[in-house]
Amino acid sequence: QVHLVESGGGLVQTGGSLRLSCVASGRSIGNYGTAWFRQAPGKERQFVAAISWSGGGSDYADSVQGRFTISRDNDMRTVYLQMNALKPEDTATYYCASSAVGSTWYLDPSSSGKYDYWGRGTQVTVSS
Numbered sequence: 001q002v003h004l005v006e007s008g009g010g011l012v013q014t015g016g017s018l019r020l021s022c023v024a025s026g027r028s029i030g031n032y033g034t035a036w037f038r039q040a041p042g043k044e045r046q047f048v049a050a051i052s053w054s055g056g057g058s059d060y061a062d063s064v065q066g067r068f069t070i071s072r073d074n075d076m077r078t079v080y081l082q083m084n085a086l087k088p089e090d091t092a093t094y095y096c097a098s099s100a101v102g103s104t105w106y107l108d109p110s111s112s113g114k115y116d117y118w119g120r121g122t123q124v125t126v127s128s
Contacts, residue, residue, distance in 0.1 A: 002027040002117040004096045009122030012086055020081040020122060022096030027117075030101035034079045035115060036070065038092035038124075047110035048094070051079060059109045063089070086126045093121040 008020040022034065035050035048068065051058045055072035069082040079096065097115035099105035105114040 002098065004098060004117055004119035006094065006096045006119045006122040009094060009124045011125045011127065014087060014126055014128050016086050016126070017082070017084045018086065018124060020083065020094055020096075020124075022079040022081075022119060024077045024079075024098060024117075027098075027101075032101045032103065033099045033105040033109060033114070034072075035097045035105075035109060036079075036081045036094055037097060037112060038090075038094045039121075040092040043092075045095070045112055046092070047112070049081060050105070050109035052106070057106070061110070083124070086124075088126045088128045091124060091126050093123050095119055095121045 003025045005023050012018055032053050033050055036048040037045050038048050039045040047061050048064055049060045049070040051070045058070050067085045071080050096119040098117045099114055100116045108114055
């Protein structure tokens with residue numbers, strides 16, 4: 001079973017920064033996609049960003065464009081989400097998700113249904 005573990009969440013003030021990490025285990029490296037989603041209490045899960053397995057392509061939600069950056073480590077098993085200029089609206093549980101190898105996740109990277117494996121989440125709280 002593929003296992004994803006997120007880390008790096010915490011409490012920051014408006015305008016601050018955090019870097020989230022997602023480490024994958026139990027799977028082979030291949031042409032899959034990895035994404036970050038977030039969910040606040042009482043709200044639907046929201047797409048944040050996605051990246052190809054090679055790190056050569058990425059996609060962002062309009063709400064985080066220009067503030068967040070998704071990237072992969074050289075080992076291609078770790079994905080990061082650098083979050084700058086944080087706002088209270090960014091407060092949520094952030095989840096790492098990964099598609100199966102050979103999937104067409106890139107046709108609709110913002111769809112949670114495109115991802116087969118999910119982490120358990122890390123909490124990000126931005127105070128005003």
